[in-house]
Amino acid sequence: MFFLDSLWAAFELLLGFDPELLRIVGVSLNVSFWSTLAACVVGVPAGFLIGITGFRGKQAVITFFNTMLALPTVVIGLLVYSVLSRRGVFGSLGWLYTQKAMIVGQIILITPIIVAFTIAAVSRIDDRYRRTALTLGASRRQVAMVVLHEARFGIMAAIVAAFGRVISEIGISMMLGGNAKGFTRTMTTAMALEYDKGEFVLALGLGVVLLGISLLVNVLLGYVQGRTRR
Numbered sequence: 229m230f231f232l233d234s235l236w237a238a239f240e241l242l243l244g245f246d247p248e249l250l251r252i253v254g255v256s257l258n259v260s261f262w263s264t265l266a267a268c269v270v271g272v273p274a275g276f277l278i279g280i281t282g283f284r285g286k287q288a289v290i291t292f293f294n295t296m297l298a299l300p301t302v303v304i305g306l307l308v309y310s311v312l313s314r315r316g317v318f319g320s321l322g323w324l325y326t327q328k329a330m331i332v333g334q335i336i337l338i339t340p341i342i343v344a345f346t347i348a349a350v351s352r353i354d355d356r357y358r359r360t361a362l363t364l365g366a367s368r369r370q371v372a373m374v375v376l377h378e379a380r381f382g383i384m385a386a387i388v389a390a391f392g393r394v395i396s397e398i399g400i401s402m403m404l405g406g407n408a409k410g411f412t413r414t415m416t417t418a419m420a421l422e423y424d425k426g427e428f429v430l431a432l433g434l435g436v437v438l439l440g441i442s443l444l445v446n447v448l449l450g451y452v453q454g455r456t457r458r
Contacts, residue, residue: 349382
């Protein structure tokens with residue numbers, strides 16, 4: 229059977245630690261890690277502050293970030309491309325068709341995810357926690373830390389969702405990275421390329437790795453949550 233033969237050949241590539249496959253996986257993990265980290269640095273504090281404070285226009289801000297969740301990757305790719313191209317504002321940086329450009333695009337993609345999910349996690353916290361902390365004489369900072377502690381599982385889930393989004397993303401990586409072999413070729417762009425060439429073995433191997441990474445991240449999240457709740 230064609231599929232089973234291709235799948236077996238893909239596992240042989242994995243077990244043999246094929247150099248090309250390892251390079252592609254390394255690029256994907258590097259870009260996904262740094263884009264997720266940068267988005268967390270911006271998104272978690274922003275989402276926490278929006279969720280814990282009350283201000284005029286708060287609902288409009290929440291609606292904006294919820295709308296940004298549906299922003300197509302092609303639109304982000306075009307936007308960043310126009311800024312980083314030679315005629316763009318930051319064209320002198322020379323970032324286009326590099327991993328840096330891919331990271332910038334992916335930060336724009338997943339920051340709204342982290343912000344929106346963090347807002348949701350903070351908003352679900354029972355207000356009695358805040359009132360109790362204030363009654364016991366806690367400062368505003370201490371109250372914020374109490375809420376952050378209670379919302380930690382939701383925030384962790386937001387980070388995992390963001391990582392899963394970028395590691396499986398293809399449009400931004402293709403448009404801003406150029407799919408250069410050994411430099412900007414990720415698992416998803418390589419899978420698309422191999423499919424176009426009619427070579428399914430490497431594509432299946434990368435698909436298995438991609439699913440394995442997603443499974444591992446979610447298992448680790450479940451383990452951390454289970455250990456923390458004890």
